Amino acid sequence: MESGKRHDRPALAIAPKLCRKHRAILVIARSNRLARNVAFISNLTESGVEFLAVDTPR
Secondary structure, three states: OOOOOOOOOHHHHHHHHHHHHHOOOEEEOOOHHHHOOHHHHHHHHHHOOOEEEOOOOO
16 A cells, blocks of 8 residues: 555556556555546556456446
């Protein structure tokens, strides 16, 4: 778990790569944790990595 305030989140930078490698879904505790960085969400969506925010299930 890392704070959305920080711009240097190494675990979050690695997570999409691991999800692609293992064909896994990136699970996020709350959608507002990523909403602080719209560019990251856009890149994640365009990369084809599926992600799920637990506070807003499908």
